[in-house]
Amino acid sequence: MEENFSAALxxxxxxxxxxxxxxxxxxxxxxxxxxxxxxxxxxxxxxEVNPDYIRIAEKYGLFGLPxxxxxxxxxxxxxxxxxxxxxxxxxxxxxxTFYDVNIFIGASSLARWGTEEQKSACLKPLxxxxxxxxxxxxxxxxGSEPTAMKTTYTKEGSEYVLNGTKYLITNxxxxxxxxxxxxSEEDGKSITAFLVKTKENGFSVEMNLHEKIGLFTSDTAMxxxxxxxxxxxxxxxxxxxGMHVAYSALLNGRLGIASGCIGxxxxxxxxxxxxxxxxxQHGKLIGKHQLIxxxxxxxxxxxxxxxxxxxxxxxxxxxxxxxxSDRTFTEEMDLRTALAKxxxxxxxxxxxxxxxxxxxxxxxxxxxxxxxxxxxSRVSRIYEGTDEIMELKIAEGxxxxxxxxxx
Ligand SMILES: Cc1cc2nc3c(=O)[nH]c(=O)nc-3n(C[C@H](O)[C@H](O)[C@H](O)COP(=O)(O)OP(=O)(O)OC[C@H]3O[C@@H](n4cnc5c(N)ncnc54)[C@H](O)[C@@H]3O)c2cc1C
Numbered sequence: 493m494e495e496n497f498s499a500a501l502x503x504x505x506x507x508x509x510x511x512x513x514x515x516x517x518x519x520x521x522x523x524x525x526x527x528x529x530x531x532x533x534x535x536x537x538x539x540e541v542n543p544d545y546i547r548i549a550e551k552y553g554l555f556g557l558p559x560x561x562x563x564x565x566x567x568x569x570x571x572x573x574x575x576x577x578x579x580x581x582x583x584x585x586x587x588x589t590f591y592d593v594n595i596f597i598g599a600s601s602l603a604r605w606g607t608e609e610q611k612s613a614c615l616k617p618l619x620x621x622x623x624x625x626x627x628x629x630x631x632x633x634x635g636s637e638p639t640a641m642k643t644t645y646t647k648e649g650s651e652y653v654l655n656g657t658k659y660l661i662t663n664x665x666x667x668x669x670x671x672x673x674x675x676s677e678e679d680g681k682s683i684t685a686f687l688v689k690t691k692e693n694g695f696s697v698e699m700n701l702h703e704k705i706g707l708f709t710s711d712t713a714m715x716x717x718x719x720x721x722x723x724x725x726x727x728x729x730x731x732x733x734g735m736h737v738a739y740s741a742l743l744n745g746r747l748g749i750a751s752g753c754i755g756x757x758x759x760x761x762x763x764x765x766x767x768x769x770x771x772x773q774h775g776k777l778i779g780k781h782q783l784i785x786x787x788x789x790x791x792x793x794x795x796x797x798x799x800x801x802x803x804x805x806x807x808x809x810x811x812x813x814x815x816x817s818d819r820t821f822t823e824e825m826d827l828r829t830a831l832a833k834x835x836x837x838x839x840x841x842x843x844x845x846x847x848x849x850x851x852x853x854x855x856x857x858x859x860x861x862x863x864x865x866x867x868x869s870r871v872s873r874i875y876e877g878t879d880e881i882m883e884l885k886i887a888e889g890x891x892x893x894x895x896x897x898x899x
Contacts, residue, residue, distance in 0.1 A: 497518070497522060497578075497579055497582070497758065500578065500799065501515075501518055503799060504799075504803055507800075507803065507804070508571070508803070510571075513566065513567070513568035513572065514569065514572050516568070517554075517557050517568050517572030517576065518572075518575045520552045520576075521552070521554065521576040521579040521580065523552060524548050524549070524579075525580050525587075527548060527551075528542075528544060528548050528583065528587065529583055532583045532587070533583075533864075535708070535709045536584065536586070536858060536864050537858055537859070539702060539708040540709065541709055541711045542587070542709040542710075545586075545587055545590045545591075546624065546666075547621075549591065549621055550620065553566065554576050554591070555594065555595065555618060555619055555620060555621045556619035556620065557569075557572040557573055558572055558573045558595060558599060558600075559595075559599050559615060559618070563603070563611055563615045564615075564616045564619035565599075565619040569810060570744075570747070570806055570809055570810045570813070571803075571806050571807065573591070573595050573596060573751075574747060574751040574802065574803070575751075576751075577591055577592065577596075577748050577751035578752070578755045578758070580752065580755060581751065581752035581753060581754060581758070581759065582759035583755075583759065584707075584709070584756070584759075584864035584865055584867075584868040585707055585710070585753075585868035585869065585872060586707060586708070586709030586710040586864075587710075588751065588752025588755065589662055589707060589752070589871075589875075590662070590663060590710055590711075592662075592745055592748030592749060593625060593626060593627050593662045593745070594624060594625050595748070596744045596745045597627050597671075597745040597748070598618060598625030598627065598669075599615060599618055599625075600740075600741065600744040600813075601627075601671060601685075601728065601740070601741045602614055602615040602728075603615065604740060605729040605737050605740075606687070606728065607725070609725060610687055610728065613669075614687060617668075623668040623669055624666055624668050624669075625668070626662060626663040626664050626667035626669075626670040626671070626690070627661070627662070627670070627671050627745075628658035628661050628664075628670050628672040628715060629641075629658075629673050630658065630660050631656065631658055632657060632659050635660075636878060636880075636881050638673070638735070641673060641674070641675055642656055642657075642675075643655065643657065643658065643672070643673070643674045643675065643717060644656060644674055644677040645675070645676060645684060645722070646677040650724065651722065651723060652684075652721070652723070652724075652726070652727075653719055653720070653722075654674050654686065654717045654719075654720040654721075654722060655717055655718060655719060656674060657714065657716055658714070658717070659714045659715075660701065660712055660714070661712065661713050661714070661715055662712055663711050664697060664700075664711060664712065664714070665697040668690060668691070669690065670687075670690050670695075670715075671686070671728060671741070672685070672686045672687075672688055672717065673685055673686075673735075673737075674717075674734075676732070682731070682732035682734075683732070683734035683735050683738075684734045685727070685728040685729055685734035685737040685738065686722045686726045686727055686728065687726055687727075692721070693719075693721065694717060694718050694719045694720030695720055696718070697713050697714070697715060697716075698713075698715060699713065699714040700713050700714075704871075705867060705870065706870060706871060707867070707871050708867075739826075740816065742829075742876055742877060743809070743825050743826065744809065744829075745876045746829040746832065746833040746877060747802065747805055747806050747809060747829055747832060747833075749833055749836075749837065749872050749875070749876055750798070750805070750832040750835075750836035750837070751802055751806075752872070753798060753802075753833075753836035753839070753840035753869065754795070754798050754799055754802055754836055754840075756840035756844055756869045756872075757791065757794050757795045757836075757839055758795060759861070759862075759865050760791055760840075760843040760844045760846065760865050761788070761792060761843065763847050763851070763861045763865075764787060764846065764847040764850040764851070764862070765779075767850055767851050767855075768784050768785075768788060771852075784850055787846040787850050790842075790843075791843045791846055794839035794840075794842060794843045795843075797839055798835055798840070801832040801835050804828070805829050808824070808825065809825060809828075812824075812825050823889065824889075826888075826889060827886060827889030827890070830885035830889070831882075831886055833872075833877065833882055834879060834882035834883065834886065837872035837873045838873060838879065840872055841866075841869040841870055841872070843865075843869075844862060844865040844866040845866060847865065848860075848862050848863075848866050881897075884897035884898075885897065
């Protein structure tokens, strides 16, 4: 096992005794990440989506980890998924983003809101990597303000007809199912979540976004819905209550991103330490120059500062999931997950930047192990709630009622 990953496991054990299943999840994640590393590096250099994600996650049983045994998973709990994203984050955020949308967002939404039919059709195959999920909330004119969405549904007899565009959708062109959010044409405000197959008539991939400034190995697509027909059975949660589905999914999703960011910090630190211990300038190892030591010390501090809000939020979230209708608990989770994401993503970006600095000129290249970490970590401060939106949530959580950021 990677030295700093096993150190991380020891650190968790200071606040939580890992179960056998969680330990097993960590071992599997470690082996799987080890196996993925070569192809991830190559596909990153080529700016290609990595097709091995599904195969590797399926081979090591990673999809099913937090899914209950009843639906084909191993019931290993949320912390297992955190450990997976943390370990893979050492390679960059491509796999953690893929896994986040499938598991932290997709599986958790189905487990909480899905009917038995939806769970059979989607959650069970997902547990074995046989169905990939995407989450379609963002639109060209509705990002931080998702309720401004323009995708609509109209009722035609017993059917719902959806039209619109979804943009920047992770797994968008590789997914089998997608959770799509649309607004009632009739009243112009009720938002409903639909779980639909991507192979349905009326669904198409308009564009793959290849021109990102990082995250090359993760699929990002723009999707078009043109008279897509859905049934009542496709509604996820209650009609008109789609934003409850969206917000609960993002609580979990933010933990997935924070976990990947811990991995980015671990990867940055590991790479910087090895460079500092072998590169000689001015007659000595650069690790013996105190200004380089400061970068190393700051990265180690960042790791410590990112771990606790993330682990403690994940442990609280596991408790919360037993009673998700408790309003006070929901507010606490909103605050804790925003803290975890905001802190971990900022520190990941800062750590990757420091690692590039320790590497010098070679670090400003995708050939160095720090290049992907630097390019990928920037997006963690944007997707699933920008830094600014997280700050508003944190302030709201601290100031309390009457200080809500949004009506
Ligand atoms: C690689 C990638 C993958 C993604 N995957 C998905 C996905 O799978 N599914 C999905 O639905 N979306 C996805 N997104 C979209 C992502 O969640 C949005 O980009 C994000 O929510 C921000 O929305 P926006 O880009 O429209 O920015 P905007 O909302 O236009 O924000 C622009 C700036 O204004 C600030 N701002 C906005 N409102 C306020 C306010 N009230 N107060 C202060 N500042 C404010 C923002 O913080 C930001 O700095 C993805 C994005 C990327 C880049």
